[in-house]
Amino acid sequence: MASDITLLLHELSAGNTAARDRLYTALYPELKRLARSHLAGHAPMTLEPAALIHEVWLKSAGPTPKEAALHRAQFFAHASKVMRSVIVDHLRERNADKRGAGAQVTLSTTALEQLAPPDVLQLNDVMQLLERADGRAHQVVEMRFFGGLELEEIAELLDVSVPTIKRDWRKARAFLFEALQA
Numbered sequence: 001m002a003s004d005i006t007l008l009l010h011e012l013s014a015g016n017t018a019a020r021d022r023l024y025t026a027l028y029p030e031l032k033r034l035a036r037s038h039l040a041g042h043a044p045m046t047l048e049p050a051a052l053i054h055e056v057w058l059k060s061a062g063p064t065p066k067e068a069a070l071h072r073a074q075f076f077a078h079a080s081k082v083m084r085s086v087i088v089d090h091l092r093e094r095n096a097d098k099r100g101a102g103a104q105v106t107l108s109t110t111a112l113e114q115l116a117p118p119d120v121l122q123l124n125d126v127m128q129l130l131e132r133a134d135g136r137a138h139q140v141v142e143m144r145f146f147g148g149l150e151l152e153e154i155a156e157l158l159d160v161s162v163p164t165i166k167r168d169w170r171k172a173r174a175f176l177f178e179a180l181q182a
Contacts, residue, residue, distance in 0.1 A: 005072040024057065031056060031079060034148065038083045047090050056082045073143075073153045080147035088124045126179040130172060137172040140165055 005026055011019035035049035035056075056079045131138035139158060143149040149157075155165045 003072075005075070009071065009075060027075075028053065030076065034076065034080060035083060037148070038080070038087060038146070046094075047087065052083045052086055055086045071157070073147075073149055073157055077139075077143040077147040077149060077157070081142050084124070084127075084142075084146055088120060091120050122180070126176055129179060130175050133175065134168070134171065136160075137168040137175065140168040141172045141176070144169060 005023065008019045008023040008026060012023055031053045032049050035052040038052065039047065039049060059082050060075065060078055127138065127141065130141065136158065140154055143154045143157065144151070151162055151165045151169065155162045158165070
């Protein structure tokens with residue numbers, strides 16, 4: 001399945017527009033699972049998983065996929081980032097209307113579970129701080145936490161060793177834990 005998706009992404013980037021429909025059909029179940037994961041734990045939202053999937057599709061696969069998303073793992077890392085961005089934009093718009101309603105998101109890492117669930121907008125701000133402080137650690141969180149990729153997949157995509165990714169993951173979790181406590 002993963003190699004089929006990679007093959008379809010390559011075909012689409014080579015200009016085979018027929019691959020777009022086959023790719024959408026192949027990706028939809030995984031994108032739906034990812035969208036539900038992103039929306040889980042939020043305050044009641046008017047945003048549906050299907051809306052997130054369509055937004056990802058428009059921003060990621062459009063007529064041709066983003067140049068950086070030619071492999072399944074890269075596509076899902078990018079899709080996860082787009083979903084988080086759409087949710088943040090949606091919540092900002094909603095909070096502007098309600099003046100500070102503040103939706104919650106639940107983090108699943110052990111160290112972070114000790115905290116009260118952070119506000120999605122606060123989490124986004126902390127992720128931006130992490131990106132400025134350590135770009136690779138930020139990528140690891142994006143791919144691992146938001147994209148659901150395994151450490152080995154991330155190491156391959158970033159072309160570094162698995163122990164390096166493990167160190168980045170520990171460093172990023174500590175950074176997020178500290179920043180979210182403040």
